[in-house]
């Protein structure tokens with residue numbers, strides 16, 4: 001069944017400049033779609049449009065139906081009901097998602113309590129469990145820390161735990177590993193991969209890096225200048241890209257991979 005149906009989505013800047021143009025794609029329940037494209041191709045604006053989070057002043061036309069709710073033009077109250085429950089997002093920089101003045105535990109407990117109605121020791125236990133599930137060591141210590149007191153990799157795990165605490169049908173991950181150290185990136189990817197598979201969650205995974213997207217998704221949408229250039233199974237796109245732009249993305253991902261392989265054998 002279709003969980004997310006984006007149809008003829010266009011986004012314009014306040015000055016009328018087209019930023020996303022006539023974009024259509026869909027994601028079925030449990031499906032994992034990657035969105036790739038170079039910087040400025042409109043990937044982030046597309047994910048923001050799905051959650052009704054586009055900056056004020058931009059004009060949106062077309063349709064975004066998420067779990068049966070039309071997002072384009074929806075009043076804030078309807079959007080609040082959808083966010084978290086139907087789709088939750090992990091951004092590139094976890095500090096933008098976490099409240100710097102609130103202890104980590106409360107930031108997980110809040111969405112958990114809203115979904116389950118739990119309180120007291122039951123809620124506390126569930127909060128520690130949520131932190132343990134994203135493989136954070138010493139969940140009780142992490143829960144009592146403020147975001148600046150833990151590492152960047154740990155913060156991104158906390159942001160993931162907060163998103164998963166709502167058990168959304170769709171997890172949106174916008175460059176979730178780009179800001180992390182290379183050594184931490186692979187662990188984070190593996191974690192996202194494992195957790196969404198276990199929960200049979202759908203994923204919209206945005207990255208400029210085809211190699212990263214290929215690890216986590218089944219299907220890929222390639223974007224350039226706000227438009228869809230091509231779409232297909234990961235194997236097909238990597239093995240037989242049709243468009244020159246995609247061929248270039250595949251070639252640069254290959255060059256990078258082989259450079260990394262060379263380094264690891266030295």
Ligand SMILES: Nc1ncnc2c1ncn2[C@@H]1O[C@H](COP(=O)(O)OP(=O)(O)OP(=O)(O)O)[C@@H](O)[C@H]1O
Nearest residue numbers: 013019037038039040041042043044045046055208
């Ligand atoms: N608030 C804004 N006002 C005006 N233009 C914007 C705004 N945010 C983004 N844009 C423009 O919209 C286009 C698409 O941006 P978007 O952030 O979606 O690209 P992206 O593919 O996610 O790139 P990146 O990987 O660098 O984040 C770019 O040309 C960008 O300059």
